[in-house]
Amino acid sequence: MKLSYLWRGLPGHPLHPPFTDAVIGTYTVATVLALLDVLSIVDQNAAKGWWLALLVGLVVTVPTALTGFVEWLVITWGTPLWRTATAHMVSMLSATTFFLLAALLGHDGHVDGDVTAGPFVLTLIGFGLLTLGGWLGGTVVFVYGMRVLNLRNEPAMRASMPAPAREKELADKG
């Protein structure tokens, strides 16, 4: 049992991806609600939901970025994988900055139940950067295979189990 399992997760079950699901889902909800408000499909409530979703997204971004950062630290510097993961990091941190600005500048609009032009554009830019970052994160995992074990013939029960008992076997892959 390695101590790093606490911040990196188990072999085959890294910690970063589940956090990313929550963050991407929350910012997506925020963007859709902003759009519903701006298109006047839903009034007031959509603006309130947009701002709250931004706030939840920003909070969940903290553990997401931290778990991503500890993964990034173990990559060999200067390699193509490192360059891709670094571009992913820059894109996600930039997206976070835009969402933060949208939440700060959009607070009054949230109180009045209205998503104003500036915070709306900031939300859209944040979502664009989030999409780019997600693409690059997917490249790190699904093209380079980072944290992927790819044990095609592993029996289903064994594959679903936490893996510490087999850590020596999986050390090079996890």
Ligand code: HEM
């Ligand atoms: C809002 C913040 C972030 C989001 C939404 C995010 C999203 C993602 C996504 C979607 C993946 C692909 C894995 C999957 O499909 O689940 C990924 C992988 C990865 N990300 Fe992030 N990321 C964020 C922040 C960061 C930061 C700040 C770093 C580095 C400092 C980072 C480093 C990595 C690494 C190394 C991987 C590949 C290994 C792994 O999945 O554990 N991420 N990220």
